[in-house]
Amino acid sequence: MLWRFIVLGVLLVIVYFMVKSALQGLFGKSQDVTRSVGTSGRPSEMVQDPVCGMFIPKEGAYFLEQSGQRVFFCSETCRANYQKKLSSAQF
């Protein structure tokens, strides 16, 4: 009758480790979620103004949609100049 207790003990140990690893997996996942949310605020990328060659942070820069791509500018004036260049090149 002793083997029954041994089998039961082994089963309990297996179940214990399965539950433990499952719980760790759950906690690990939730920690990863909070981490990814926390690191979502990346520093803003620098982009070059094609008109005056100045580097400006992408966020808050003036931009123009050109054939699906965004062109960034330091000011409204540079954007207007770029648009003028584009229209003159097309004609």
Ligand SMILES: [Zn+2]
């Ligand atoms: Zn500019």
